[in-house]
Amino acid sequence: MSTITISNLRKLYGGVPAVDGFSLEIPEATVFGLLGPNGAGKTTTFKCMLDLARPSSGSILYDGKPLAPETFERIAYVPERSVLYEWMTVDEHVEMTRRAFTSFDPARAYELLAQFNVDPHKRARALSKGMKTAVMVALAFARNVNIMILDEPTGGLDPVNQRHVLSLMINEAAKGNTVIFSSHQIGQVERAAERIAVMDRGRLILEGLVDDLKADRKIVEGIFPDVSFTLDGIANDARVARTDRTERIVRLLVTAGADEIAAHLSAAGAVGVRVLDLNLEDIFLYAVSPATATADVVAKESST
Amino acid sequence: MPAVLTVDPRSGVPIYLQIIEQIRRSVALGVLQAGEQLPTVKQLAIDLTVNPNTVARAYRELERDRVIETSPGRGSFVRPDGSAEAPKVGAEIGRGALDVALREAKSVGLTRNEVRDLFEAGLERWFPTEAA
Numbered sequence: 228m229s230t231i232t233i234s235n236l237r238k239l240y241g242g243v244p245a246v247d248g249f250s251l252e253i254p255e256a257t258v259f260g261l262l263g264p265n266g267a268g269k270t271t272t273f274k275c276m277l278d279l280a281r282p283s284s285g286s287i288l289y290d291g292k293p294l295a296p297e298t299f300e301r302i303a304y305v306p307e308r309s310v311l312y313e314w315m316t317v318d319e320h321v322e323m324t325r326r327a328f329t330s331f332d333p334a335r336a337y338e339l340l341a342q343f344n345v346d347p348h349k350r351a352r353a354l355s356k357g358m359k360t361a362v363m364v365a366l367a368f369a370r371n372v373n374i375m376i377l378d379e380p381t382g383g384l385d386p387v388n389q390r391h392v393l394s395l396m397i398n399e400a401a402k403g404n405t406v407i408f409s410s411h412q413i414g415q416v417e418r419a420a421e422r423i424a425v426m427d428r429g430r431l432i433l434e435g436l437v438d439d440l441k442a443d444r445k446i447v448e449g450i451f452p453d454v455s456f457t458l459d460g461i462a463n464d465a466r467v468a469r470t471d472r473t474e475r476i477v478r479l480l481v482t483a484g485a486d487e488i489a490a491h492l493s494a495a496g497a498v499g500v501r502v503l504d505l506n507l508e509d510i511f512l513y514a515v516s517p518a519t520a521t522a523d524v525v526a527k528e529s530s531t
Numbered sequence: 532m533p534a535v536l537t538v539d540p541r542s543g544v545p546i547y548l549q550i551i552e553q554i555r556r557s558v559a560l561g562v563l564q565a566g567e568q569l570p571t572v573k574q575l576a577i578d579l580t581v582n583p584n585t586v587a588r589a590y591r592e593l594e595r596d597r598v599i600e601t602s603p604g605r606g607s608f609v610r611p612d613g614s615a616e617a618p619k620v621g622a623e624i625g626r627g628a629l630d631v632a633l634r635e636a637k638s639v640g641l642t643r644n645e646v647r648d649l650f651e652a653g654l655e656r657w658f659p660t661e662a663a
Contacts, residue, residue: 258582393580401573401583418540421582438545438585445543498640504543 229255229289229301229373229405231276236285238271245271247429249285253407253422258400260420260437261409264515267426269409270307273376276407277304289374300328303367307378307409309359311351317362318347324366336369339395343388357383368395375399377408381415393419417507425514433514437507444505444513445485448478449497461491469513480513538579546581550589552624558598558609559620569599569607 231253238246246268253259261269274280276287278294289298311320317340325333340347343361351359360382367375375396381389389412396406396419410416416423417437425433433440454474461479462470466488469480477497481488485502492500505513536557538549557563569575572590576583590607593599598620601607636646 257584390580394577397576397580397582401576414541418546418580419582421584438547438588441543441545442548493637499638501638506541506543508541509543 231374231405231407232286232288232291233272233276234286234288236272236275236287237283238268238275238280239283244283244429246275246282249426249429249431251424251431251434253405255405256400256403257421258396258406258408258419260416260423261407261426262413262416262423262511263409263426266428268429269426270378271429272426273304273306273378273407273409276376277302300330301372302374302376303370303372305360305363305367305375305377305380307382309351309356309363311354311359311362313352314350316348316350317345317354320351320362320366321347324370328370330371331366332369332371335371336365339365339368342391355383357385357388360384361388364392364395368399373404375404375406375408377406379410380408381410381412389415413508413511423507425511427515433510440510441505441507443483443485444510445481446478446503446505447481447485447489447492448476448499448501448503449489449492449495450499451475451477451497456496459491459495461488461495464488464491536575536579538581540581546585547589547592550575550579550586551592554589554593555598555620556624559618559624563609565609565611567609569609571606 233249233251233253236246236249237244249268249272261272263269271280275282276294278299287294292298315323321333321336321340324336325331337347340362343358343365345354345358345361345365351362354362360380361384364377364380367377377396380396381392384392393415396408399406400421408416408420420437422436423434423440424431452475456475456477458470458477461467464481464484466481466483467479468482471478477492479488479492489500489502536550536553538546540546542549554563554569563569569590570578572583572586576586579586590599590601594601594607597610597612599607600610633646636649641649
C-alpha cells in the first residue's frame, strides 16, 4: 500500500551535503523512527520525501513510483517548526485545512484539539510552542491519510500530550498506515517504533528492528586477575564492534553472540564476566558518538 | 483479560520478549485461564502504547510455543491445554532465574561447593523442610 524506498539520496545546500548518499526502505503499516543528532539530515530527508526540497541526486519512490499528486494527497506532514499563521485562529486553520483537503474530517480535528486542551478560538500567536505542535498534529491526524511524516511531533508537549501523540501514531499503524517520525526523545521512539534508522552527518549509520537491535547488541565485560592479559582472537571477532581496555577490565561492544563471546572471555581467564543489556539510548549513543558510551552504560548499570 | 501486562520500553529487554514473558507467567499462575480470550493485537498495542507489529510478533511466538492459539475472525485464546502447560512454564521461569543467579555466582568467582552451600541455605529459607 505504501512502502517508501529511498535510494542514494543526496541533497547539497551550497555545495555542502545535508544528506549524503542515503538509502532506506520504510515498510508499510508500521511506525518508523528516524533518529540522529541535530544537523544529521532528518528534516532534509523529510523535505525531499515530500518534494519540498529537490534531491541533488537519488530517488524516493512510493510503491515503486515517484511522488505523484494523488500520493501527495495521501501524505500528512507535521514540520518541526510551526507553519501556522500567527494572525489566524485555530478555527480558521481547521477551515483552511478543510478547503485544502477533501478527506479532512473537521469533527475529528475538533475532537483531537479538545483532547490536547487547545482553545480553538485562540489565534496561533497566543499559543505556546507545545500548543502549536498540538494544533498541527490534530490537523494532520484528522486528514485520513495513509502516510504520516512527523518531524518532532511532540516538541514542547507535556508528558500527557506526548502520550496522546504516540497513541495516535500507534492507532494509525494498527489501521495499516505508515508513520515516519523523528524525535530526540528516544524513550518515545523506543516505545512506538518497530523499526529505526539512525542518521549522522547525512548518512545512514544504523538500521533495524528495535527489538532485534536490543536482543543482539550487548556489552560483555570481564575482569582479569592481573593487567597482563591477552584477549587472543576475541577482539578480532567480527561481532566485536569495539574493545575498551582499562587495566584489568575489558569491555566489548558486541553486535551478536554475546553469550558465546562471554564464554570466550571466561576461557581466556577473565572472572566477573557479565553481559549487560543496552537500551535504545545506549545503542544510539554508541552509533553516533562511539568514544563516550561504554563507561556511561556501566555506570548506569551499577547505579541501579 | 485483566490489565496485567505492562512493558518497560526503556529496558534493554526487547518489548516482544517482555510481553511473551508476562503472558507465559500469567498462564502459569492461572491469572490467564485455559480458553480465556486475549485482547486483540490492536487493542493490546493501544493499551500498552507499543507498536502493533511488536505485539503481533509476541503472539506469533506464543502460538509457536503452543501457549495460545489464534483462530481467524475470533481472536487469540489461551490453549485449552494451556493450564497443563502451566507447570512447564513455571519450571522454565524458575530455570531462567536460576541461570541468571548461577552466572552471577560464577562471574564473581564462587566455587561449585560455595554455590551449593548458598543454594541449600536459600532453599531452607524459602522452602523450609517440615519438622519431622
